[in-house]
Amino acid sequence: MDLLSSTPLACARFVTLKTTHGALPKSTHFLRSRFPTFSALMSPPSTAVLYENHGPPDTVTKLVELPPVEIKANDVCVKMLASPIHPSDLNIIEGVYPVRPPLPAVGGREGVGEVHCVGSAIQGFSPGDLVMMSPPSDGTWQTHVVKDQSFWHKIDKDTPVEYAATVSINPLTALRMLEDFVDLKSGDTMSSDIKHVLVITGDAIVQNGATSMVGQCVIQLAKLRGIHTINIIRDRTGSDKAKEKLKNLGADEVYTESQIDVKNVKSLLANVPEPALGFNCVGGKAATLVLKFLRQGGTMVTYGGMAKKPVTVSTSAFIFKDLSLTGFYLQKWISSDKTQECREMLDYLLGLIREGKLKYDMELVPFSESHMALDKSLGKLGSQPKQVIKF
Amino acid sequence: MDLLSSTPLACARFVTLKTTHGALPKSTHFLRSRFPTFSALMSPPSTAVLYENHGPPDTVTKLVELPPVEIKANDVCVKMLASPIHPSDLNIIEGVYPVRPPLPAVGGREGVGEVHCVGSAIQGFSPGDLVMMSPPSDGTWQTHVVKDQSFWHKIDKDTPVEYAATVSINPLTALRMLEDFVDLKSGDTMSSDIKHVLVITGDAIVQNGATSMVGQCVIQLAKLRGIHTINIIRDRTGSDKAKEKLKNLGADEVYTESQIDVKNVKSLLANVPEPALGFNCVGGKAATLVLKFLRQGGTMVTYGGMAKKPVTVSTSAFIFKDLSLTGFYLQKWISSDKTQECREMLDYLLGLIREGKLKYDMELVPFSESHMALDKSLGKLGSQPKQVIKF
Known part of the structure; x- marks a missing residue:
């Protein structure tokens, strides 16, 4: 039982070859990561803002529970704490943005969370670390995100989460x-x-x-x-x-x-x-x-x-x-191989934020009210501050 | 009489302090150069396309005879051979261009001619030299132009004049x-x-x-x-x-x-x-x-x-x-102190022209028909090739 006892906090190992998919469409994209191998480390299920087709974000998105996914050797599973809604996130859902994640997809591209568990080869992250997604990547509007360690940047635990969630784009x-x-x-x-x-x-x-x-x-x-x-x-x-x-x-x-x-x-x-x-x-x-x-x-x-x-x-x-x-x-700037340079600048900005030298308007919205936040972001309720989902 | 016998071809020395001005308005601008000093070297009279006020080029310009002007020590007097009509020349006359010569002014900013006579300090130019105006400067639509030697660039006598007249702008x-x-x-x-x-x-x-x-x-x-x-x-x-x-x-x-x-x-x-x-x-x-x-x-x-x-x-x-x-x-490019670099490029372009590697449409128009050329340049007669006044 050594193997199991070394499993990081709250992650489960499956010994079957299959898992359930709930009501999810069985697209190749989703199936790939949802057929765990023998004794795979698995994430908790994740509640997510999902869209299966492009269209108006307030009609094509729905809140669904996604089944656990496999955490591979170099993956980090993060319990999300906050993620903003940007106009570009809405454009991606509408299908009018050059970034086009394969469908179905979870919305959002920027956010912060706490490391929940890590893959077997991970050394730089531990459960409880505060991490932000950098560079931005698909699927932050969900409670648990599993991605390769290269997508996560560890930051000072004193950073206010709403700022950590929003610093890497605007x-x-x-x-x-x-x-x-x-x-x-x-x-x-x-x-x-x-x-x-x-x-x-x-x-x-x-x-x-x-x-x-x-x-x-x-x-x-x-x-x-x-x-x-x-x-x-x-x-x-x-x-x-x-x-x-x-x-x-x-x-x-x-x-x-x-x-x-x-x-x-x-x-x-x-x-x-x-x-x-x-x-x-x-x-x-x-x-x-x-x-x-x-x-x-x-x-x-x-x-x-x-x-x-x-x-x-x-x-x-x-x-x-x-x-x-x-x-x-x-x-384009980020994709030109500037991840390290980019993270140094994020650390600089987060330093300014912690010193109180950089601040901006935001409205924190509970995840359960994310549809209201979408409506506000779509301008249905007049001019509103940036909506930030808090999980 | 040594002084007089050394006078270049066809230029006259005045011994009076005044000259006539014909019907020209006696603006400070014109008077300055038209009060010769004792024993001044003078240009021939010059027939010019003159405008006294800004407005439609076909109505505000007139063909006038300008009296002789003084040729100072560093001046070169050039008998013009050809000068084009550019849209920018028309805009200058209209008063809608950033270049605004003091009024009254002679039209045109680009052209070629033959050295007629030179000031007492001139060494690099001799009567008969083919010279083009470089950098472009006001007043080329006239039979004789007197300007400081720095405005003239000596070129190969084999150069077709219509090209020499048009190479320095387009x-x-x-x-x-x-x-x-x-x-x-x-x-x-x-x-x-x-x-x-x-x-x-x-x-x-x-x-x-x-x-x-x-x-x-x-x-x-x-x-x-x-x-x-x-x-x-x-x-x-x-x-x-x-x-x-x-x-x-x-x-x-x-x-x-x-x-x-x-x-x-x-x-x-x-x-x-x-x-x-x-x-x-x-x-x-x-x-x-x-x-x-x-x-x-x-x-x-x-x-x-x-x-x-x-x-x-x-x-x-x-x-x-x-x-x-x-x-x-x-x-702007020329005024950034690039006269020499500019002239090297003009020589390169003139070389291509002489080799038949660079050619373009033009219509040569006798000076006496410059008003027709203006009308054509203004688009009154439909699409026309570049009009080049031939003196």
Whole structure:
């Protein structure tokens, strides 16, 4: 019985060759990992948000119980603690995103959990470790996730789980976008009461969708480098409150779209330099506003299209204002063999979070209410903070 | 009388302090150079296409005789032989271009001529030399131009004047755009009958406005490097003839806009690789067609906007197709202290021209008919080849 007694906490060994599949469709994909070999180490059953076909996320997903799966030698079984709902997660379910997991599939691609048990060859993880999924991968919206150890990154147990669950996509996007496109000059970050005579003025950036999680991170990460931010938000009820919130995070300027409806947007800038870099996650008119603020030779990076409208650019903006437009896709950045570099940056961001220097709005939702969280994420209930499922 | 006998051919020395100004407005700008100092070397009078105010080029310009101007020690007086009419020349007269010469001004910025006489300190130029204006500068639409020697570049007397008059803007734009944005892989340039087994396939580019002078040069300069070209032209009467012409210049593929109205444009490419670089001088739908052809991670360079419509780009083209958009403005390139480098490239291009390897459509127009040439350049008589004034 040595074999059994060495089994990690709460994982079971099966001696039969088959397991049940419940009401699950018997696709090759699911069957592969659900036919355990003799004396296989098995996960607990997992409650999951599953979809069998692409379509509207609120109709094609359902909460199901998945049977135990085999934990192979290099696998780690993680009891999930939290996982966010991103627009891209919804697009994947809709089938309109380049990432297309084989169906049926469990939703979600980012999250944090506690190691439940580990495969026989695992040395770097132990039950109870706090781990986040990195790089992002399919199937985080379930109570137990079994994946190769290469998908898990051990983090400090003091990290608030809702931040650990959300740091690897949006905050990392903000950090990369500030670093990868324009060599921004950092400025003086000292508080005004201890400033010397010599004050170094940092560069500036401009962004739309500033209330988004990426937007909030951009403001704070820029502030840490003494880089000014000009922030554009939608006109809506509560925009004054949103402005105040962003200013409290360190935003230099916050304008609603209608406030920028002036001939010379540069007149709004006061003491903030003309921005060298702009971020667009909206498209349409909001993208044009970013372009208007940019300085000669500036660059706009598109990383989202919330308004579902294209970006329109005048010929003279290219020729005479010498603007460049490009895009950012985190998935591509991560997949270019940068897992280690990526994890170092996540540790940096998590450090800032633990120090209270990086924060953003989220709404934690119990797993049992994940359908309500989906509805909120789909915009059915108006503008809502990022929904994070708590298991 | 030694002083007078050393005076170069046909230039006169004045001993009075004043000269006449004809009916010219006595603006400071004009007066400055038209009050000769004692014993000043003077140019012949110059017949010029002048405008006193910005407006429609066909109404605000007039043919006038300008009085002699002083030739200072470092000036070269050039009897103009040929000068083209570019869209940008028209925009300058309209006052809608960033280049704004003080008014009144003589039109034109590019041209070739023969040295008529030189200032007292000039050593590198002699009467009879063939010289082109480089870098481009105001006032080439006149019979005699007096400018500092730094504006003139001596060229081989065998150069056809219509090419010498037009090489420094459009062909140079084509050359720079092929070099400056994407590191294009050159391909095999041998004719098919002497090809080895190993054929190196060069990269490809795609361009709209392919019948333009820049477009014609792009095709030929690319061909010289074994780079494939996909060319988009407007749907119009005679497009078959235009296609044939471009193919004769070396174009791999030529499509009218309506021919590209298919779901998968890549299916049109046959054996030509997906292009890494695109050139847009039209805007609107024609720019979208260039974007459609570009390969993942491709770059589109905008250098003109003939359709007067903006460029529209989808969010997914930035994020998932990873396209980059930028602009090219020759004036900026030249003004960044690259006169010498620029002239070396012009010599290279003129060499190709003399060897018959670079040619393009032009229509030579006698100076006396410059108003007709203006009308043609303004599009009043339908699509016309580049108009080049011959003095």
